[in-house]
Amino acid sequence: MTPTPPTAAYLPTQEADSARLLGYLSTMVRIREFETEIERLRGLGVVVGSVHLCSGQEAIYTGAVAALDLSRDLVFPTYRGHGWALACGAPMVGMFAELMGRQDGVNGGRGGSAYLSVPEVGMMGENSIVGAGAPIAAGAALAARYDGSNRVTVAAFGDGAVNQGSVHEAFNFAAVMSLPVVFVVENNHWSELTPITATTTSDRLFKRASAYGMPGVRVDGNDTDAVRGAMAHAVAHARAGKGPTVVEAMTDRIVGHYIGDAQQYRQAGELERIQAAEPIARLTAALMQRGVEKRHIESTVERATTEVRAASEQAQKAPLADPATVLEHLYA
Numbered sequence: 001m002t003p004t005p006p007t008a009a010y011l012p013t014q015e016a017d018s019a020r021l022l023g024y025l026s027t028m029v030r031i032r033e034f035e036t037e038i039e040r041l042r043g044l045g046v047v048v049g050s051v052h053l054c055s056g057q058e059a060i061y062t063g064a065v066a067a068l069d070l071s072r073d074l075v076f077p078t079y080r081g082h083g084w085a086l087a088c089g090a091p092m093v094g095m096f097a098e099l100m101g102r103q104d105g106v107n108g109g110r111g112g113s114a115y116l117s118v119p120e121v122g123m124m125g126e127n128s129i130v131g132a133g134a135p136i137a138a139g140a141a142l143a144a145r146y147d148g149s150n151r152v153t154v155a156a157f158g159d160g161a162v163n164q165g166s167v168h169e170a171f172n173f174a175a176v177m178s179l180p181v182v183f184v185v186e187n188n189h190w191s192e193l194t195p196i197t198a199t200t201t202s203d204r205l206f207k208r209a210s211a212y213g214m215p216g217v218r219v220d221g222n223d224t225d226a227v228r229g230a231m232a233h234a235v236a237h238a239r240a241g242k243g244p245t246v247v248e249a250m251t252d253r254i255v256g257h258y259i260g261d262a263q264q265y266r267q268a269g270e271l272e273r274i275q276a277a278e279p280i281a282r283l284t285a286a287l288m289q290r291g292v293e294k295r296h297i298e299s300t301v302e303r304a305t306t307e308v309r310a311a312s313e314q315a316q317k318a319p320l321a322d323p324a325t326v327l328e329h330l331y332a
Helices: 013-044 058-066 082-088 092-099 133-147 159-163 165-176 205-212 224-239 270-276 279-289 294-316
Strands: 074-076 153-158 181-187 216-220 245-250
Touching: 013 058, 013 082, 013 092, 013 224, 013 279, 013 294, 058 082, 058 153, 058 181, 058 224, 058 245, 058 279, 074 133, 082 092, 092 294, 133 153, 133 165, 133 181, 153 159, 159 165, 159 181, 159 205, 165 181, 165 205, 181 205, 181 224, 205 216, 205 245, 216 224, 224 245, 279 294
Parallel strands: 074 153, 153 181, 181 245, 216 245
Antiparallel strands: none
Protein backbone atom coordinates (compact mmCIF):
# COMPACT_ATOMS: atom_id res chain seq x y z
CA MET A 1 0.00 0.00 0.00
CA THR A 2 1.37 3.40 -0.96
CA PRO A 3 2.15 5.42 2.19
CA THR A 4 0.23 8.59 2.88
CA PRO A 5 2.36 11.78 2.91
CA PRO A 6 3.05 13.01 6.47
CA THR A 7 0.74 15.71 7.79
CA ALA A 8 1.80 19.31 7.20
CA ALA A 9 2.15 20.04 10.93
CA TYR A 10 5.24 17.82 11.19
CA LEU A 11 7.05 18.82 8.03
CA PRO A 12 9.65 21.47 7.26
CA THR A 13 8.30 24.54 5.48
CA GLN A 14 8.86 23.39 1.88
CA GLU A 15 7.43 19.95 2.55
CA ALA A 16 4.50 21.44 4.44
CA ASP A 17 3.77 23.65 1.44
CA SER A 18 3.88 20.60 -0.83
CA ALA A 19 1.47 18.80 1.52
CA ARG A 20 -0.88 21.78 1.28
CA LEU A 21 -0.76 21.60 -2.52
CA LEU A 22 -1.41 17.87 -2.40
CA GLY A 23 -4.49 18.71 -0.37
CA TYR A 24 -5.58 21.10 -3.11
CA LEU A 25 -4.97 18.37 -5.68
CA SER A 26 -7.14 15.95 -3.69
CA THR A 27 -10.01 18.44 -3.54
CA MET A 28 -9.83 19.21 -7.25
CA VAL A 29 -9.67 15.53 -8.24
CA ARG A 30 -12.66 14.79 -6.02
CA ILE A 31 -14.62 17.54 -7.79
CA ARG A 32 -13.50 16.47 -11.27
CA GLU A 33 -14.24 12.80 -10.70
CA PHE A 34 -17.60 13.64 -9.13
CA GLU A 35 -18.57 15.61 -12.23
CA THR A 36 -17.33 12.85 -14.54
CA GLU A 37 -19.39 10.28 -12.66
CA ILE A 38 -22.44 12.55 -12.69
CA GLU A 39 -22.16 12.90 -16.46
CA ARG A 40 -22.00 9.10 -16.81
CA LEU A 41 -24.97 8.55 -14.51
CA ARG A 42 -27.00 11.26 -16.23
CA GLY A 43 -26.52 9.39 -19.50
CA LEU A 44 -27.83 6.22 -17.84
CA GLY A 45 -30.83 8.03 -16.37
CA VAL A 46 -29.69 7.40 -12.78
CA VAL A 47 -29.15 11.13 -12.27
CA VAL A 48 -32.22 13.13 -13.22
CA GLY A 49 -33.02 16.74 -14.01
CA SER A 50 -30.99 19.66 -15.28
CA VAL A 51 -27.24 19.37 -14.65
CA HIS A 52 -24.44 21.88 -15.29
CA LEU A 53 -20.91 20.60 -14.71
CA CYS A 54 -17.93 22.64 -13.51
CA SER A 55 -15.07 20.50 -14.86
CA GLY A 56 -12.02 22.68 -15.49
CA GLN A 57 -12.95 25.32 -12.93
CA GLU A 58 -11.95 23.40 -9.79
CA ALA A 59 -9.11 25.73 -8.75
CA ILE A 60 -11.57 28.57 -8.15
CA TYR A 61 -13.58 26.64 -5.58
CA THR A 62 -10.54 25.08 -3.95
CA GLY A 63 -8.57 28.31 -3.68
CA ALA A 64 -11.51 30.47 -2.64
CA VAL A 65 -12.72 28.16 0.12
CA ALA A 66 -9.15 27.92 1.47
CA ALA A 67 -9.42 31.65 2.26
CA LEU A 68 -12.73 31.36 4.13
CA ASP A 69 -13.68 30.53 7.71
CA LEU A 70 -16.51 28.08 7.14
CA SER A 71 -17.47 28.13 10.80
CA ARG A 72 -19.15 31.44 9.95
CA ASP A 73 -18.61 32.50 6.30
CA LEU A 74 -21.24 31.66 3.67
CA VAL A 75 -21.16 30.88 -0.05
CA PHE A 76 -23.98 31.59 -2.52
CA PRO A 77 -23.03 29.96 -5.84
CA THR A 78 -24.59 29.84 -9.24
CA TYR A 79 -26.34 26.76 -10.66
CA ARG A 80 -22.90 25.36 -11.59
CA GLY A 81 -22.33 24.75 -7.89
CA HIS A 82 -21.24 21.15 -7.28
CA GLY A 83 -17.62 22.26 -6.97
CA TRP A 84 -18.43 24.91 -4.38
CA ALA A 85 -20.39 22.40 -2.28
CA LEU A 86 -17.65 19.78 -2.35
CA ALA A 87 -14.89 22.29 -1.64
CA CYS A 88 -16.89 23.50 1.38
CA GLY A 89 -17.03 19.94 2.69
CA ALA A 90 -20.43 18.66 1.58
CA PRO A 91 -20.75 14.88 2.08
CA MET A 92 -20.00 13.04 -1.14
CA VAL A 93 -22.66 10.35 -0.68
CA GLY A 94 -25.30 12.96 0.13
CA MET A 95 -24.35 14.94 -2.96
CA PHE A 96 -24.65 11.93 -5.25
CA ALA A 97 -27.92 10.87 -3.62
CA GLU A 98 -29.38 14.35 -4.06
CA LEU A 99 -28.72 14.36 -7.80
CA MET A 100 -30.22 10.88 -8.01
CA GLY A 101 -33.43 11.98 -6.28
CA ARG A 102 -32.76 9.69 -3.30
CA GLN A 103 -33.99 10.24 0.21
CA ASP A 104 -30.42 10.25 1.55
CA GLY A 105 -29.60 13.34 -0.52
CA VAL A 106 -28.42 16.51 1.17
CA ASN A 107 -31.90 17.93 0.53
CA GLY A 108 -33.80 14.68 0.67
CA GLY A 109 -33.81 14.41 -3.12
CA ARG A 110 -35.88 17.59 -3.47
CA GLY A 111 -33.26 20.00 -4.79
CA GLY A 112 -31.47 17.98 -7.43
CA SER A 113 -28.50 19.57 -9.15
CA ALA A 114 -29.97 22.98 -9.80
CA TYR A 115 -31.21 23.82 -6.30
CA LEU A 116 -29.04 21.89 -3.88
CA SER A 117 -27.89 23.52 -0.66
CA VAL A 118 -25.71 22.34 2.21
CA PRO A 119 -26.01 25.10 4.83
CA GLU A 120 -24.27 23.06 7.53
CA VAL A 121 -20.99 23.52 5.63
CA GLY A 122 -21.66 27.13 4.62
CA MET A 123 -22.94 26.43 1.10
CA MET A 124 -26.26 28.24 1.16
CA GLY A 125 -27.71 27.05 -2.09
CA GLU A 126 -27.53 27.34 -5.83
CA ASN A 127 -29.80 29.61 -7.82
CA SER A 128 -31.05 28.92 -11.32
CA ILE A 129 -31.95 32.56 -11.89
CA VAL A 130 -28.81 34.02 -13.45
CA GLY A 131 -27.15 36.45 -11.06
CA ALA A 132 -29.82 36.09 -8.36
CA GLY A 133 -27.33 34.90 -5.75
CA ALA A 134 -25.60 38.31 -5.69
CA PRO A 135 -28.38 40.28 -3.95
CA ILE A 136 -29.10 37.34 -1.64
CA ALA A 137 -25.45 37.26 -0.56
CA ALA A 138 -25.56 41.03 -0.05
CA GLY A 139 -28.59 40.55 2.20
CA ALA A 140 -26.78 37.92 4.25
CA ALA A 141 -23.81 40.28 4.51
CA LEU A 142 -26.14 43.00 5.80
CA ALA A 143 -27.45 40.59 8.44
CA ALA A 144 -23.85 39.91 9.53
CA ARG A 145 -23.58 43.56 10.54
CA TYR A 146 -26.22 43.02 13.23
CA ASP A 147 -25.80 39.42 14.39
CA GLY A 148 -22.27 39.78 15.73
CA SER A 149 -20.90 36.97 13.57
CA ASN A 150 -18.29 39.06 11.70
CA ARG A 151 -19.28 36.88 8.76
CA VAL A 152 -18.14 37.36 5.16
CA THR A 153 -20.38 36.16 2.35
CA VAL A 154 -19.33 35.09 -1.15
CA ALA A 155 -21.53 35.48 -4.21
CA ALA A 156 -20.27 33.43 -7.15
CA PHE A 157 -21.61 33.71 -10.70
CA GLY A 158 -20.47 33.45 -14.30
CA ASP A 159 -19.28 36.16 -16.67
CA GLY A 160 -22.68 36.38 -18.37
CA ALA A 161 -24.36 37.23 -15.06
CA VAL A 162 -22.33 40.44 -14.79
CA ASN A 163 -24.69 41.94 -17.36
CA GLN A 164 -27.74 41.21 -15.20
CA GLY A 165 -29.46 44.11 -13.49
CA SER A 166 -29.69 42.26 -10.18
CA VAL A 167 -25.91 41.94 -10.07
CA HIS A 168 -25.41 45.67 -10.62
CA GLU A 169 -27.95 46.42 -7.92
CA ALA A 170 -26.08 44.11 -5.56
CA PHE A 171 -22.77 45.82 -6.44
CA ASN A 172 -24.24 49.23 -5.73
CA PHE A 173 -26.02 48.25 -2.52
CA ALA A 174 -22.98 46.41 -1.13
CA ALA A 175 -20.65 49.29 -1.95
CA VAL A 176 -22.92 52.00 -0.52
CA MET A 177 -23.46 49.99 2.67
CA SER A 178 -19.81 48.77 2.88
CA LEU A 179 -21.07 45.21 3.24
CA PRO A 180 -18.74 42.26 3.94
CA VAL A 181 -19.29 40.44 0.65
CA VAL A 182 -16.93 39.20 -2.06
CA PHE A 183 -18.29 38.92 -5.59
CA VAL A 184 -16.52 36.11 -7.48
CA VAL A 185 -16.88 36.14 -11.26
CA GLU A 186 -16.10 32.71 -12.72
CA ASN A 187 -15.09 33.96 -16.15
CA ASN A 188 -14.93 30.90 -18.41
CA HIS A 189 -15.33 33.14 -21.50
CA TRP A 190 -18.76 31.78 -22.39
CA SER A 191 -22.15 33.18 -21.41
CA GLU A 192 -23.88 29.85 -21.96
CA LEU A 193 -23.19 29.45 -25.71
CA THR A 194 -22.16 33.06 -26.46
CA PRO A 195 -18.65 34.46 -26.03
CA ILE A 196 -18.42 37.26 -23.49
CA THR A 197 -16.78 39.44 -26.14
CA ALA A 198 -20.07 39.45 -28.07
CA THR A 199 -22.08 40.86 -25.16
CA THR A 200 -19.88 43.64 -23.76
CA THR A 201 -17.44 46.23 -25.10
CA SER A 202 -14.82 45.21 -22.52
CA ASP A 203 -14.24 41.69 -21.28
CA ARG A 204 -12.17 42.94 -18.32
CA LEU A 205 -15.12 42.54 -16.01
CA PHE A 206 -13.28 43.32 -12.78
CA LYS A 207 -12.98 46.94 -13.93
CA ARG A 208 -16.71 47.41 -13.43
CA ALA A 209 -16.06 47.44 -9.68
CA SER A 210 -14.49 50.89 -9.88
CA ALA A 211 -17.77 52.39 -11.07
CA TYR A 212 -19.23 51.49 -7.69
CA GLY A 213 -16.26 52.64 -5.67
CA MET A 214 -15.00 49.19 -4.70
CA PRO A 215 -11.80 47.34 -5.57
CA GLY A 216 -11.68 44.78 -8.36
CA VAL A 217 -8.97 42.33 -9.33
CA ARG A 218 -8.44 39.73 -12.04
CA VAL A 219 -6.63 36.48 -11.16
CA ASP A 220 -5.61 33.26 -12.85
CA GLY A 221 -8.56 31.08 -11.93
CA ASN A 222 -6.65 27.90 -12.79
CA ASP A 223 -4.06 28.61 -10.09
CA THR A 224 -5.26 27.65 -6.61
CA ASP A 225 -2.71 29.83 -4.83
CA ALA A 226 -3.50 32.85 -6.99
CA VAL A 227 -7.19 32.47 -6.17
CA ARG A 228 -6.51 31.89 -2.49
CA GLY A 229 -4.28 34.97 -2.30
CA ALA A 230 -6.79 37.27 -3.97
CA MET A 231 -9.64 35.89 -1.89
CA ALA A 232 -7.69 36.14 1.37
CA HIS A 233 -7.09 39.83 0.70
CA ALA A 234 -10.73 40.44 -0.24
CA VAL A 235 -12.03 38.51 2.79
CA ALA A 236 -9.74 40.42 5.17
CA HIS A 237 -10.83 43.68 3.53
CA ALA A 238 -14.49 42.79 4.03
CA ARG A 239 -14.07 41.49 7.58
CA ALA A 240 -12.31 44.72 8.56
CA GLY A 241 -15.44 46.66 7.59
CA LYS A 242 -13.98 48.09 4.39
CA GLY A 243 -16.67 46.73 2.11
CA PRO A 244 -16.95 44.49 -0.96
CA THR A 245 -14.51 43.39 -3.65
CA VAL A 246 -14.97 41.93 -7.13
CA VAL A 247 -12.62 39.01 -7.88
CA GLU A 248 -12.65 37.97 -11.54
CA ALA A 249 -11.17 34.47 -11.82
CA MET A 250 -10.17 33.54 -15.37
CA THR A 251 -10.78 29.91 -16.23
CA ASP A 252 -12.23 27.56 -18.84
CA ARG A 253 -14.83 24.85 -18.59
CA ILE A 254 -13.63 21.73 -20.39
CA VAL A 255 -17.18 20.45 -20.78
CA GLY A 256 -20.32 21.82 -22.37
CA HIS A 257 -22.62 24.37 -20.79
CA TYR A 258 -25.02 21.52 -20.04
CA ILE A 259 -24.89 17.74 -20.43
CA GLY A 260 -25.56 17.02 -24.09
CA ASP A 261 -24.15 20.34 -25.31
CA ALA A 262 -22.53 19.61 -28.70
CA GLN A 263 -20.24 22.63 -28.23
CA GLN A 264 -20.39 23.52 -31.91
CA TYR A 265 -19.70 27.14 -30.97
CA ARG A 266 -16.09 26.36 -30.04
CA GLN A 267 -13.20 27.19 -32.35
CA ALA A 268 -11.18 24.33 -33.82
CA GLY A 269 -8.51 23.24 -31.37
CA GLU A 270 -9.98 25.23 -28.47
CA LEU A 271 -10.72 22.23 -26.26
CA GLU A 272 -7.23 20.82 -26.77
CA ARG A 273 -5.70 24.17 -25.81
CA ILE A 274 -7.69 24.65 -22.62
CA GLN A 275 -7.29 21.02 -21.54
CA ALA A 276 -3.53 21.50 -21.66
CA ALA A 277 -3.85 24.39 -19.19
CA GLU A 278 -6.55 22.99 -16.89
CA PRO A 279 -5.86 23.24 -13.15
CA ILE A 280 -5.30 19.58 -12.22
CA ALA A 281 -2.70 19.09 -14.94
CA ARG A 282 -1.01 22.37 -13.98
CA LEU A 283 -0.87 21.56 -10.29
CA THR A 284 0.40 18.06 -10.97
CA ALA A 285 3.22 19.50 -13.09
CA ALA A 286 4.00 22.09 -10.41
CA LEU A 287 4.23 19.41 -7.72
CA MET A 288 6.64 17.37 -9.81
CA GLN A 289 8.77 20.46 -10.42
CA ARG A 290 8.92 20.97 -6.65
CA GLY A 291 10.34 17.49 -6.29
CA VAL A 292 7.25 15.84 -4.83
CA GLU A 293 7.57 12.11 -5.42
CA LYS A 294 5.36 10.72 -8.15
CA ARG A 295 4.03 8.04 -5.79
CA HIS A 296 2.63 10.71 -3.46
CA ILE A 297 0.87 12.43 -6.35
CA GLU A 298 -0.51 9.16 -7.69
CA SER A 299 -1.70 7.98 -4.28
CA THR A 300 -3.47 11.31 -3.72
CA VAL A 301 -5.29 10.98 -7.03
CA GLU A 302 -6.08 7.31 -6.39
CA ARG A 303 -7.56 7.94 -2.95
CA ALA A 304 -9.74 10.77 -4.24
CA THR A 305 -10.94 8.73 -7.20
CA THR A 306 -11.70 5.70 -5.04
CA GLU A 307 -13.71 7.87 -2.64
CA VAL A 308 -15.86 9.16 -5.49
CA ARG A 309 -16.55 5.71 -6.89
CA ALA A 310 -17.44 4.30 -3.47
CA ALA A 311 -19.75 7.24 -2.73
CA SER A 312 -21.54 6.80 -6.05
CA GLU A 313 -22.12 3.10 -5.40
CA GLN A 314 -23.40 3.76 -1.89
CA ALA A 315 -25.77 6.50 -3.03
CA GLN A 316 -27.26 4.26 -5.71
CA LYS A 317 -28.33 1.82 -2.99
CA ALA A 318 -30.42 4.45 -1.20
CA PRO A 319 -34.19 4.40 -1.77
CA LEU A 320 -35.78 7.00 -3.98
CA ALA A 321 -37.41 9.95 -2.24
CA ASP A 322 -41.03 9.27 -1.34
CA PRO A 323 -43.35 11.36 -3.58
CA ALA A 324 -45.83 11.52 -0.69
CA THR A 325 -43.44 13.86 1.15
CA VAL A 326 -42.86 16.22 -1.77
CA LEU A 327 -44.58 19.15 -0.04
CA GLU A 328 -42.65 18.78 3.21
CA HIS A 329 -39.73 21.02 4.15
CA LEU A 330 -40.76 23.66 1.60
CA TYR A 331 -40.79 27.33 2.54
CA ALA A 332 -42.09 30.42 0.77
